Amino acid sequence: MRKISLSNLDKLFAKVSEQAKLYVPVDGKNGIASFKLWEDGVVMSNALNTTRSAKDFFFPQTENLMEFKSQGKNIEIIDTRTEKEDFVIFGVRACDVKSFEILDRVFLSEPVDTYYASRREKGVIVSLACGRPAETCFCKTFGIDPASPEGDITAWKTETDLYLKANTEKGEKLLASLNELTEEGCEQAVEEQKKNISAIMDKLPLKDLKTDKFGVGKTQEYFNSPAWDELSSHCLGCGTCTFVCPTCQCYDVKDFNTGSGVKRFRCWDSCMYSDFTLMAHGNSRNSQKERFRQRFMHKLVYYPDNNDGMFSCVGCGRCLAKCPISMNIVKVMKTLGGKEND
Numbered sequence: 001m002r003k004i005s006l007s008n009l010d011k012l013f014a015k016v017s018e019q020a021k022l023y024v025p026v027d028g029k030n031g032i033a034s035f036k037l038w039e040d041g042v043v044m045s046n047a048l049n050t051t052r053s054a055k056d057f058f059f060p061q062t063e064n065l066m067e068f069k070s071q072g073k074n075i076e077i078i079d080t081r082t083e084k085e086d087f088v089i090f091g092v093r094a095c096d097v098k099s100f101e102i103l104d105r106v107f108l109s110e111p112v113d114t115y116y117a118s119r120r121e122k123g124v125i126v127s128l129a130c131g132r133p134a135e136t137c138f139c140k141t142f143g144i145d146p147a148s149p150e151g152d153i154t155a156w157k158t159e160t161d162l163y164l165k166a167n168t169e170k171g172e173k174l175l176a177s178l179n180e181l182t183e184e185g186c187e188q189a190v191e192e193q194k195k196n197i198s199a200i201m202d203k204l205p206l207k208d209l210k211t212d213k214f215g216v217g218k219t220q221e222y223f224n225s226p227a228w229d230e231l232s233s234h235c236l237g238c239g240t241c242t243f244v245c246p247t248c249q250c251y252d253v254k255d256f257n258t259g260s261g262v263k264r265f266r267c268w269d270s271c272m273y274s275d276f277t278l279m280a281h282g283n284s285r286n287s288q289k290e291r292f293r294q295r296f297m298h299k300l301v302y303y304p305d306n307n308d309g310m311f312s313c314v315g316c317g318r319c320l321a322k323c324p325i326s327m328n329i330v331k332v333m334k335t336l337g338g339k340e341n342d
Contacts, residue, residue, distance in 0.1 A: 001165045002175060003185030009162060012181055013038050013090070019177060020086035020124070023057070025050050035089065044091065048134050049316065053096045053246030054089050058119045059103060061243075062267040065115070065253070069261040080263075084118050088174065090126040094149030095139045095316035097127045099246035102314070105307050106249050124170050127151030130197060136317030138206035138330065144314060147197035156190045163190050206315075206330060213337040214300040216309055222301060223293070227335050232292035234325050239270035241328065242295070244318040250276070271295050296332045 004012055016022045017038055025045040026036040033047035035054060067078040100120075107116035127149035130137070139146055148154065152171035156163045163185045166172040175182075201207060214222075242248045252269040255262050269276055271294050276285070285291045303312035319328040 001163055001185045001187055001190070002178070002182035003161045003163045004178075004182045005161055006157070008181065009044070010040070012162070012178060013042075013044075014040070015178055015181055016088055016090070016174070019174070020088050022088045022090060024090045038090075048130060048132060048137075049093050049096070049318070051318070051322075052244055053099060053316070053318070054092050054125075055096070055099060055103065055246045057087070057089055057123060058100065058116055059107070059249065059251075062265060063115065065264045065266055067261055067263050068255075081115070081118075084122045086122050086124070088124045088126060090155075091128045092125050092149070092151060093128060093130055093316070094144050094146045095137075095314040096246050097125060097150045098139075098142070098144050098314045099316075100125070102247045102303075102307075102310065102312055103249055105310070124153070124174055125151040126153045126155055126164075126171075126174075129154070129156045129193065131157060131193065133197065133200050133204060134317060135205055136320040137201070137204060137315060138209050138317065139315035140201055141206070141209045141211060141315050142311050142313060146201065147194040156193050158189050158193060161185070161189070165190075209330060209333060210337065211300075211311060211333075214333070215304040215311070217305070218301045219297070219305070222297065222336055225336060228289055228293045231327070231332060231335060232289040235272070235288055235292050235327055236325060237272050237274065237288050237291065238324065239272045240322050240324065241319040242270040242272055243268065244322050246314060246316055246318070247299075247312050271298070296329060299329060300333070 013022055013024065022038040023035045024038045024042065025033045025047060026042060027033050027045045027047065031047070033045040033050045034052060035050055035056070036042065064080045067080055069076045069078065103116070104120070107113040108120070129149055130146035133146055137146070150167065152166070152168045153175055154165045154167060164175055164178075164182065166175045242250065248268075248270070250269045250271055251266045253264065253266045255264050272291050274291070276291065285294060299312045304310060313329055320326075320330060
């Protein structure tokens with residue numbers, strides 16, 4: 001384990017940015033934090049989490065896939081991708097790091113999504129333990145430890161120092177390149193912080209939220225539950241929950257006629273939208289109730305059914321904070337799960 005004084009944090013960032021593009025959470029307008037490219041003068045945010053997750057680095061909101069040009073009966077397919085540069089994301093929280101594992105099971109399964117795969121290969125994740133978990137946090141419900149986040153390198157920030165521990169070959173290589181700036185660190189300060197974080201988590205309002213009632217084999221039990229009528233009745237179908245969610249992976253692929261050819265691109269989509277999965281004959285989910293049910297059944301039942309019991313939620317709390325009508329996965333779990341989740 002290595003450590004560096006927080007007063008030298010900019011020197012650390014400068015050293016990392018010499019090797020790869022470095023992104024850190026930065027406060028923007030109205031105190032909203034988002035990942036930005038680090039350069040001299042950029043100050044890292046102290047916010048618990050960014051408003052949108054680090055998912056964007058591997059599965060961006062919009063991206064060009066290819067172009068087509070035609071001459072007569074001949075069609076030329078142009079790969080518009082450029083070689084991706086190495087990059088480092090610093091300050092990723094435990095919930096978002098876990099979301100990459102969920103996305104990996106979607107995009108790295110056969111047939112592999114090469115756009116996603118190339119970004120995963122080039123990216124280095126430096127996670128940061130959550131010093132002050134919020135009341136909307138419930139990551140421990142899904143077996144995630146905010147005091148010991150995964151990633152290529154795990155970081156812990158005390159009042160005076162930053163501690164760094166490599167977990168992968170990528171992490172070891174990056175951390176070794178910082179040896180001149182860092183020194184050997186004692187794990188006592190880290191262990192103390194872990195205890196403090198655990199103590200905070202044990203006092204949070206959602207500490208007793210359980211997944212026991214959900215998971216594999218629960219489709220028939222919950223699909224026709226009358227509770228969906230009331231749960232979905234106030235949903236606006238705005239899709240905010242899906243756009244701030246670190247694990248949502250729905251997208252649409254569209255072709256755009258440029259006048260000199262066609263560009264094919266993909267963009268995020270939402271199962272909460274009325275035109276999602278719209279086909280020539282119509283939509284397979286015509287009511288907001290059906291679309292609302294699809295979102296939460298996927299998180300709590302369908303995904304676990306197909307992924308060895310792993311849930312498609314990481315308890316980051318973004319949907320709790322951002323839903324304009326305060327309808328979220330916690331309310332769904334408490335309603336369907338009954339007394340166990342009260």
